[in-house]
Amino acid sequence: MLISALPVIDQPARRVGALLEHVNRQLRQHSVPALETLGVRPRHVLALTVLRDTGGSSQADLAGLLQMDRTNLVGLLNELETEGWVERRRSPEDRRRHLVELTAAGGELLSRIDFALAAIEDHVLSALDAAQREQLYELLRQAANLEAACTESPDC
Template sequence: MTIPTADDQPTESSGPLLEHLARLLRLRTENLLTPLGLRPRHFVTLTLLRDGGGTTQQALAARLAMDGTNVVGLLNELESAGLVARRRSPEDRRRHIVELTDTGHATLTQAECAVVAAEEEVLGFLSSEERHLLYALLRKATSETEVRCTEAVL
């Protein structure tokens, strides 16, 4: 068995670069979301709820790739802040439907402005076209991953 050397490694590994970029963006985003009482996971959850409309806690857990128990805790935080509301599903009384409140919509709008500012700081050296391409590629990669992960769970 031979031990791989630096010459054997791929020269274009995206993982470490994505991780580093995500860390920089996460740190800056956290600093800007904190005054709004939000953390990045709150922001992601609110965005998914806005974009997808009301959804069950179970479906939200799958989209967030989180354990259901952790999602309940996350939703408890958002609900106590008045950002989301849970109601019983009319089709299945055992399930809860989660929806953004008006306060949740307003807070999400403020948070989106904060995230734009964070992205400007971290990605400001990219041209508009490069940012659009980066977004499109990330969107494609994440949506394809979501589909494969969801299919694997079912």
Template sequence: MASLPVLNQPPHQSGALLDHLARRVRTRSETVLAPLGLRTRHLVTLTVLRDHGSSTQQALAATLGIDSTNLVGLLNDLEADHLIERRRSPQDRRRHVVDLTDAGVKKLAKAEFALAAVEDEVLAALTFEQREQLYSLLQQATAATDVVACAGSEDEPMPPPMRS
């Protein structure tokens, strides 16, 4: 059976490779985060709080792109481990402000160190310069798709890209 030629197809398609690499990173990341008592969603929340400072629960839910009900469960996990604290907003007593604790800063640093080792493992075939170029290209592609996604839906804001 002869294969049919495909017209106007780019010579390389990166989607499957990116997905494969992402699965490897995700699997290894989950493995190194588990002993720290963290999941990816915890890590993203802690990173947002570190990088952007205190936040109301409502603003944090919007930044993370999750329902406020789901955020409460997530924050309960982090608060139980003393990684964040919630307090009433002095400006509006109906709102809660979420802060990263010193323990949260330390745990996040440990997690980022562990995740850097995962990247070193998964991207070992690339030189430092190639890894920097990959990061720059992925950041550029992500920024472009974030603009398209945000233009299409205000309900799904994207979290900022993380760099370990």
């Protein structure tokens, strides 16, 4: 299986990295000001979304899902907790752990965020029709591979 790992010289694979970065940046530039009016930054949105999808998580697990350092998550959660959007409480089973959960107010905020971001995506991705956007979503979801943790090799 060595050959499949070698790039084909005649027809080089077209890298998606630069494009991914470009579209992501464009989306961010439009989203940040809109999110600012709601009192949040992109990182907050990701954290709230994961907490809704998982129904609550420890800080270490949450940091893993967000792909961010657990030390930086502390301040982020402080901000969310101050605003009353999340709650921290000690785990009864393991008193080292903080169980973080979305509050009702946090859920309502997230709905407003979803609404605002959907409108922005509609604008930024206007070059794609509905079917293409659905296709893009499916490809990215499959590529992200969120369910299956990379267990094959240690450096994954």
